Amino acid sequence: MYKAYLSPLLVAVLMGCSPAPESAKDKEDVVSNEERLSAKPRPVIYQMMTRLFGNTNTNNQPWGTIAQNGVGKFADINDKALAGIKALGANYVWYTGVPHHAVVADYQAFGISPDDPDVVKGRAGSPYAVKDYYNVNPDLAEDPGQRLAEFDALIARTHGAGLKVMIDIVPNHVARRYESISKPAGVKDFGADDDTSQAYARHNNFYYISGQAFEVPDGVQPLGGEVHPLADGLFEEMPAKWTGNGARSAKPAGDDWYETVKINFGVRPDGSYDFPTLPADYADKSCQAHLQFWQDKDLPDSWHKFRDIALYWTARGVDGFRYDMAQMVPVEFWSYLNCSIKAENPNALLLSEIYIPEQYRDYIRLGKMDYLYDKVGTYDALRAIVEGKASTKILPALFNNMADIHSHLLMFLENHDEQRIASPQFAGDPRKAMPAMTVSSLVAGGANLLYFGQEVGETGAGDAGFGKASRTTIFDYWGVPAHQRWMNNGEFDGGLLSKEEMALRDFYRRLLNLAANEPALQGEFADLHMANQTTPGYHDQLYSFARFTEQHGVLVVANFSSQQVQTFELLIPPGVVAAMGIRNGEYPLNNSLNPGATVSLKVSQGEGKLSLNLAPLESVVLKVR
Template structure:
């Protein structure tokens, strides 16, 4: 695989929400509305942040939220058409931005033509082999007896033991890689047998050896899954939980534990790391706007492939709710162009500046991609973390308390991000302060 993946940092976008496309009622759209150019209007902002990749949520034709696919080979008409997509790819390329697509290959929507054929013709339909069907007790015109994804009746499960499913997924991946994308986020990868990915990916990599594949995994044995699947990376939900929950609860021992678990993964793979995405409460709502830089400082100074969820850089707030439409608030429509810095309130402007500073720091220290992190000091409300390789070291210090704190600076001599004072190996942070230190001259 190319070393580009050691340098990429993603801006994660949920296109349907971002562009203001309607996600209900539940029926595939037919009229093409050209909305993808709304994303183009933000690409220069992504570059100014210091990021160099766009991780797109679902863009294929679907019935509602994008994860109930009806055609993997067609851009969702609510977003535009293939020409719109090609222009977006070209605009990214002009700016040196990589692109990863969201591949929903565990299930499809009930309105997918292959499933509609099963519904019309019964279990002997030519497309029946694509699905995990109980073939007894129903016939043409009946509702098929089929497995669904985690109780969601609208999401019918594909049969990953079937060769035609492997052929379909291979064809979809190659089609869009040929069209200019750089890799795939594999939705619900934890629900797919790992051996399925190991069957599919060799053929894809033969044509696109530099492609990158990360799986959405929220639980399970990550090391075993990577070894059996041959995926390059997995989403690091355990670290996400450790960061926000430790900050919100003022219990940085929880973060220390998560960082130890995170470090253990690096012998096998480099995880995809984040503090926000389209499925979770916004980080500013989870920890409070004042503590977003603390969370971000950890994200950008530990090993991983970091992702910033669009809007988190402006301290956008929203809570995920467990109900129909409970994701809508964290997947809002964006304006055609980003706001000017001077138009932001002071708290949002501070969060934006923290993003730029910390992303720039990581850009200057690309060895952080796979570096080892060790906690040097921890209390409920203070933590000092040193991340290092033979190439260098950075020291990240957090103070969640309402008063100042003196902490060991380790070999950190100069404050690269945040604020504090270093004197004779000791770092003083102000109330609710944070800082990232580097050694002299680095």
């Protein structure tokens, strides 16, 4: 593992002293970098559950069919919808659930084999049980026979709106019955050439449980108990394969990922590697060097299959990928895959779902990931503060520990796996997370994520069938009420939103546009919280920090209290004042989060002071330069 490091400038700031003078070359490099960063917005990713996004049906019957509950289509995501997404500050759209996954609906008329409800979660199926990586979910097309052309058209519309396209790739597992009817000539399905007599073989795509047939887990009740010709508690698979989460039983448990099977990347059952490992110094080498390392190696078959899949979608215009459960796949594979993608599209955005902080640096430096989920860290900490289970005093050490990788972290407070902020199981009120969202969006130099409906306070209420309340279902056909009010029957103008919902969306619009476009947010970070522990009126329901480059700087202060007005004088230590290039004097500062509101910064003898009066849940982002 890599040790965390701090840049010389940040070390100086945290020590409360002025930074060392720069050489002419150092300054030239900084300015050049600043110009580069100023020209390129930070990624703000709008995630939608594509099946749900355009659905105007409000029936919401548990376990409802498409006819009963409706389904969103690619065509529903029109120019108005995309303009509304872009207005929020987004520059990427992550279309979740696009690759063709196992579904219950009957598409045999289009040459698609039926899927067995005994190994499909929900009525609509899990987006993470992919059945055909070379086509898209037929549910999403107005004409399932032209589903790929309809998605191509959506890619073109998205690009035309000034947005980039992301989809999921799920290397760790596929649907229990993978069957691509759309694969290019010469491509073979996963498992087609496997030696199923072997529990493990290097070029097998799956792991096998020799001599045993798969059994449906106890307690599985597909379709909520509805009668279906294939829902008979049986699924033919002989020999049984390992389940997606690594369960090695022919009869997995009901809470295992029983609808999926695990992919073999050349990791033996004892955990040892059956492929070359990257030398440690490759952490500092380019993708070109990584590809040169791999080009003469005999690699497991699954590596090549996923490379071909990723390059297929790259060639169709997809601009990036979100990798599901990347931590369950070896780092070396990511080096091979990501550098293969970058060779075709150097600007591709590669995002990893990962929950093991000890592995973050390997996945960034050896695996060549652009961004990693910061769930076990910033999300968990901010949620605890919002719920009143912790105070902001936990944040300085957390952010210091990520100082060397903060530009590679994805920040979020919602996604399809997490409970909705407005649900009773989280905050119960979407406004209570406004200060947390301010900190989350501005504290690091990486990417930001907004989950559809979050910006209008969707509660995730209602048991949809397999999907339960507090998380908007990813398994069922469903309407998303607050989002539907913004959608306004396809007008996408917010015409049905309440005043409170409109105000919340406007907050997200201002915040995320700032997050995408403020150059200071791609520079250094300095905590102000610890320096203000003895400041009268300042306490641990407040959090403050500075972000700055050589030419730009902001001060951010967030009030997490939902009840108290906070009045205090914020101290800006001499080290931060010097690092931000502020001289003695008085400066009116504009609140970029609420333009028109100004406060006065007074700098005397190198120390800054700022009188603030923050309403409950209010945040300020004060532009210094």
